[in-house]
Amino acid sequence: MNILIAASEAAPFVKTGGLAYVAGSLQKEFKKIKGIEACLMLPLYHGIREKFGLKDTGIEVAVPLGNRQVAGRIWLYGSSVYFIECGEFFDREEPYGTHKGDYPDNAARFVFFNRAVLEACMALKITPDVIHCNDWQAGLIPLYLKTIYRTDFFKKTAVVFTIHNIVYQGLFNADEFALTGLGREWFNPEGIEFHGKINFLKAGLIAADIVTTVSSTYKKEILTAGSGRGLEGVLNRLPSGLHDVINGIDTEYWDPETDTFIPANYSVAAMSGKAACKKSLIDECSLGSGNKNAPVIAMIGRLSEQKGLEILFDALDGIISLGAKLIMLGKGDEQFHAYIRKAAEKHKGNVFFDIGYNEQLSRRIYAGSDIFLMPSKYEPCGLGQLIAMRYGTIPVARETGGLADTITDYEPLSGHGTGFLFKEHSASSLRESVRSALCVYAYKKSWQKLVSNAMQMDFSWKGPARKYLGLYGRAVQKNAVEP
Ligand code: ADP
Numbered sequence: 001m002n003i004l005i006a007a008s009e010a011a012p013f014v015k016t017g018g019l020a021y022v023a024g025s026l027q028k029e030f031k032k033i034k035g036i037e038a039c040l041m042l043p044l045y046h047g048i049r050e051k052f053g054l055k056d057t058g059i060e061v062a063v064p065l066g067n068r069q070v071a072g073r074i075w076l077y078g079s080s081v082y083f084i085e086c087g088e089f090f091d092r093e094e095p096y097g098t099h100k101g102d103y104p105d106n107a108a109r110f111v112f113f114n115r116a117v118l119e120a121c122m123a124l125k126i127t128p129d130v131i132h133c134n135d136w137q138a139g140l141i142p143l144y145l146k147t148i149y150r151t152d153f154f155k156k157t158a159v160v161f162t163i164h165n166i167v168y169q170g171l172f173n174a175d176e177f178a179l180t181g182l183g184r185e186w187f188n189p190e191g192i193e194f195h196g197k198i199n200f201l202k203a204g205l206i207a208a209d210i211v212t213t214v215s216s217t218y219k220k221e222i223l224t225a226g227s228g229r230g231l232e233g234v235l236n237r238l239p240s241g242l243h244d245v246i247n248g249i250d251t252e253y254w255d256p257e258t259d260t261f262i263p264a265n266y267s268v269a270a271m272s273g274k275a276a277c278k279k280s281l282i283d284e285c286s287l288g289s290g291n292k293n294a295p296v297i298a299m300i301g302r303l304s305e306q307k308g309l310e311i312l313f314d315a316l317d318g319i320i321s322l323g324a325k326l327i328m329l330g331k332g333d334e335q336f337h338a339y340i341r342k343a344a345e346k347h348k349g350n351v352f353f354d355i356g357y358n359e360q361l362s363r364r365i366y367a368g369s370d371i372f373l374m375p376s377k378y379e380p381c382g383l384g385q386l387i388a389m390r391y392g393t394i395p396v397a398r399e400t401g402g403l404a405d406t407i408t409d410y411e412p413l414s415g416h417g418t419g420f421l422f423k424e425h426s427a428s429s430l431r432e433s434v435r436s437a438l439c440v441y442a443y444k445k446s447w448q449k450l451v452s453n454a455m456q457m458d459f460s461w462k463g464p465a466r467k468y469l470g471l472y473g474r475a476v477q478k479n480a481v482e483p
Pocket of ligand 1: 016017018019021300301302329330331356357358359362381382383384385387
């Protein structure tokens with residue numbers, strides 16, 4: 001089976017969050033499976049060509065965009081990662097926007113990318129059995145395959161669309177519709193119109209053969225009003241239903257036993273390295289004053305409303321008063337940067353904050369902390385908790401979406417569980433959950449058992465990749481019946 005994964009970001013090339021790790025590691029997993037060819041297509045953002053030594057294929061595509069044609073050039077990494085170059089749209093530091101907001105030409109940029117993927121397939125003579133499109137940035141591809149690109153070339157190409165986060169829908173003003181080249185009949189409520197705007201994500205939902213999302217609980221959530229962000233009706237009417245495939249992590253890449261970026265390696269059978277990682281992290285973050293055995297709590301992620309920062313800020317004084325140290329690494333909304341800076345100043349010696357995207361530091365934090373916080377308002381899957389558990393760092397998380405599906409609440413009597421879950425999205429519930437975790441932390445044996453449970457969980461891509469292959473097969477069958 002020939003698979004093409006179309007995404008706007010993929011590790012290790014460009015990362016702003018979970019989607020990048022999913023796209024990158026899923027392709028890597030497919031490459032291990034006999035009979036599966038999997039390639040990846042991405043926009044060529046600033047600096048990637050030089051950093052990764054891409055090869056020029058010499059192939060150009062001319063992409064219709066409104067009433068003009070925009071040229072793209074195809075570059076290659078290894079034998080299966082294709083990049084679409086277009087200086088006008090992608091030679092920028094950030095994929096979607098700056099801290100001031102989204103780029104104003106995102107509609108044009110991603111219409112270009114969606115059509116360029118299909119043009120590139122034709123130019124490179126790649127005929128995928130399945131194109132796996134991810135999030136709104138690749139949402140038009142399914143609809144193009146059913147309309148403008150419904151050609152002999154793509155006759156056998158089925159399409160699977162995955163929602164990684166339904167909040168980001170790619171909404172644009174109606175006057176940009178002409179950029180898409182789609183017939184006007186698609187700009188209505190049955191098509192891709194959404195309250196007077198164009199909705200790229202909706203295009204993926206209505207036109208893909210199979211639609212999936214990234215955890216079973218998130219699936220249930222987005223089928224309901226509120227969590228479905230206005231698309232619950234469309235999701236409930238999908239002819240093949242909404243499917244779920246939980247995300248995995250690349251367990252070779254995220255492995256405390258071999259990670260070369262952490263000060264000491266360790267495994268579930270030989271844990272002393274974790275204590276060394278903690279000591280080193282405390283020094284690095286200047287948190288060494290006071291109790292040497294104080295528990296270290298960490299949070300890594302996009303600083304957005306989704307991640308539950310408001311309740312964390314409200315609970316912060318209480319958490320620190322429980323005797324814990326807090327380390328935060330993140331980048332996002334300015335308002336949160338300012339607040340965290342202030343909190344770090346107020347709790348100097350107990351709170352450390354680093355603004356930015358820094359994977360190497362994130363590894364030292366995953367390895368050196370005791371507890372990992374994810375107080376998310378909603379969380380489609382979440383990768384942070386998976387990596388944290390792999391590094392023996394116990395999640396304290398809100399029971400929502402993929403957090404509910406991947407963390408088992410600790411059961412003190414049996415010692416069963418891998419973390420601490422709380423239901424209500426409130427500062428008091430968060431603080432209470434941290435308090436429960438700290439009570440167990442105080443009993444070394446119980447904590448060790450909990451750490452060992454978490455580290456032994458299998459969060460690899462093996463199972464999820466097989467599940468995707470099953471769904472790809474169904475998409476191919478569906479496309480054969482109704483191309
Ligand atoms: P989302 O996709 O909503 O941003 P996920 O939990 O699914 O959240 O994935 C986030 C991933 O990005 C995690 O692997 C996390 O380690 C990484 N990450 C997020 N922010 C940062 C950062 N500032 N520095 C390093 N890694 C980060």
